[in-house]
Amino acid sequence: MRVLVIEDDILLGDAIQAGLKQAGYAVDWMKDGVSADQALSTEPYVAAVLDLGLPRLSGLEVLRRVRGRHTPIPVLILTAKDTVEDRIKGLDAGADDYLVKPFDMGELTARLRALIRRASGKATSSLTARGVELDVTAHQVRYQNQLIDLHAKEFAVLQALMLNTGKVLSRSQLEAQLYAWGEEVESNAVEVHVHHLRRKLFPELIETIRGVGYLIPNEGRI
């Protein structure tokens, strides 16, 4: 789950980045509109947190460009308390939610979580596939009524696969979702996580499509 934070204020940006990492996201942080726009058009983020007051290219313009490309990524905008006007413009330009500064980190993560879930088209905050239930909010996984202890990266891999049940995700797609810019891996780390998941849950849960990637099959397969 990779998110992009677009914020020019160093103090605030740092706090947001830290808070979101704490919450388990891979976080990229851009400090101006141009590079944010660039990043949004190339990297697979699940959501973006966007401050409307930005140098070089306004937040509003970044948002318009994103929507102009028909990118359906959820965007949460940050506005100052007194700029009701901006907030409305933001929502009109395609933002999905807003927060008024100053705000509580807990609220930010909660809203982001809700946005991501809604965007994925899943009704509940828990995903289920083949008897495995993954609770996004509580960061817990249950199988045969047992709590399974998963490490953060294992959880992230499983979540990505379960959000895309029935679709193959290539190793590089998984990596792109798991690692922020600058923390890429150059080894078989994903393979190892998959291996651990299979051991902690059950081997058939994750299928290997040789030469293509991994998938969790849909229920109802033979």
Next chain:
Amino acid sequence: MRVLVIEDDILLGDAIQAGLKQAGYAVDWMKDGVSADQALSTEPYVAAVLDLGLPRLSGLEVLRRVRGRHTPIPVLILTAKDTVEDRIKGLDAGADDYLVKPFDMGELTARLRALIRRASGKATSSLTARGVELDVTAHQVRYQNQLIDLHAKEFAVLQALMLNTGKVLSRSQLEAQLYAWGEEVESNAVEVHVHHLRRKLFPELIETIRGVGYLIPNEGRI
């Protein structure tokens, strides 16, 4: 299209009910949580509009019970302007969208329409020809309701031919699609893959045009 409205305020509930009926829905209206929960577990609604402040059983609890039964029905919650907290709890509990009171009826119907569309629309990118169904995202092929296990290169050949149903593809055209620059093949590899496809599916699926190439004929031909 049957929807359930859960609202204890008589005035508001009546207005919502009238508006939705106007918009063409069959509307049931429940005024407390217990009966709403009851109705949701027995009747086939396509969506629910849920006020969070309810007597007997809170809206939040109703929502949790619905999701606890893994009912994937879209739920739109109504909240008062000053209860941001509630709204977030609602979204986390599995609501799909929210509206802040007071709201415009037109907006309610618009959002509801969007939710229902999203819930019913699940796009699968699959090709079909002569009873063979190829799902690109899942990397799966089905024939006579059976999953057929294809290797990566076989899948690629079949995909290329199915994307061009009714057209002849020469061996070199196929090779161009299968191999990146620098890994060209200098043997009859494509022939072998075609052979395997014919064996795993059925021989007539892929026709040979001697001296030209291969094709999958259009439906309606021999």
Next chain:
DNA sequence: TTAATCCTTAAGTTTTCCTTAAGGTTGGGC
């Protein structure tokens, strides 16, 4: 800071599958 936990790395092992090539078969031109 230390200690504990978790993640990445890398090397060895296993598995899968792709190419290759040789021999058989078919089809069409003469």
Next chain:
DNA sequence: GCCCAACCTTAAGGAAAACTTAAGGATTAA
């Protein structure tokens, strides 16, 4: 009907991909 070329069929060797394991490095918590 014969011959050549194109295509089919088969099987095996080798190579690439994925699995497994363990250790050291990094990160987090105390």
